[in-house]
Amino acid sequence: xxxxxxxxxxxxxxxxKKLTVTCSQNMNxxxxxxxxxxxxxxxxxxxxxxxxxxxxxxxxxxxYKVSRKEKRNFPLILESPSPNxxxxxxxxxxxxxxxxxxxxxxxxxxVV
Amino acid sequence: AQSVTQPDIHITVSEGASLExxxxxxxxxxxxxxxxxxxxxxxLQLLLKYFSGDTLVQGIKGFEAEFKRSQSSFNLRKxxxxxxxxxxxxxxxxxxxxxxxxxxxxGTKLIIKP
Numbered sequence: 509x510x511x512x513x514x515x516x517x518x519x520x521x522x523x524x525k526k527l528t529v530t531c532s533q534n535m536n537x538x539x540x541x542x543x544x545x546x547x548x549x550x551x552x553x554x555x556x557x558x559x560x561x562x563x564x565x566x567x568x569x570x571x572y573k574v575s576r577k578e579k580r581n582f583p584l585i586l587e588s589p590s591p592n593x594x595x596x597x598x599x600x601x602x603x604x605x606x607x608x609x610x611x612x613x614x615x616x617x618x619v620v
Numbered sequence: 621a622q623s624v625t626q627p628d629i630h631i632t633v634s635e636g637a638s639l640e641x642x643x644x645x646x647x648x649x650x651x652x653x654x655x656x657x658x659x660x661x662x663x664l665q666l667l668l669k670y671f672s673g674d675t676l677v678q679g680i681k682g683f684e685a686e687f688k689r690s691q692s693s694f695n696l697r698k699x700x701x702x703x704x705x706x707x708x709x710x711x712x713x714x715x716x717x718x719x720x721x722x723x724x725x726x727g728t729k730l731i732i733k734p
């Protein structure tokens with residue numbers, strides 16, 4: 509089954525404690541991206557990757573890091589989380605950045 | 621700057637009534653167009669898409685959308701809503717001048733009255 513898998517689904521952490529949210533896709537897609545979703549703001553892109561070892565900033569990259577060492581995986585790293593990063597995060601993959609995106613189930617992150 | 625506007629934050633519709641969700645975009649050319657649905661606690665699922673051709677597009681779950689170039693709109697419709705349609709709906713535009721970005725509307729939350 510074609511899918512995007514992200515883990516964990518829920519995470520509560522403390523300010524400053526590094527964390528990683530994993531994302532994996534099995535569709536051989538070139539393009540992957542991370543979004544955060546906040547009430548009234550819709551989806552905002554954090555980072556994207558057009559291919560292995562190629563990543564670039566989206567609209568709200570501050571406080572986040574990503575890596576793309578393999579085509580299928582695109583982890584999101586918060587080196588020093590802060591409460592304003594409390595949000596719902598989605599990973600997505602697609603053949604190209606402007607075509608149909610397939611989404612993971614989301615990760616609800618709370619930073620206290 | 622390119623943008624996508626969903627003017628209605630919330631819409632309440634009675635079960636069995638018709639539905640239209642509005643989406644307008646600001647873009648220099650005809651982009652790729654998408655509607656997604658997000659059920660509570662779920663990820664986003666594609667309802668339908670428009671790349672070119674027939675301007676009336678059929679999607680899943682009985683939804684359709686019509687692209688109107690003159691109005692820069694891509695409104696989503698359903699003739700008769702069901703309680704299971706209660707969700708948040710997002711319109712998105714795929715830029716055709718680059719291949720790396722979708723631009724998203726802020727979403728419309730659909731509430732179904734019994």
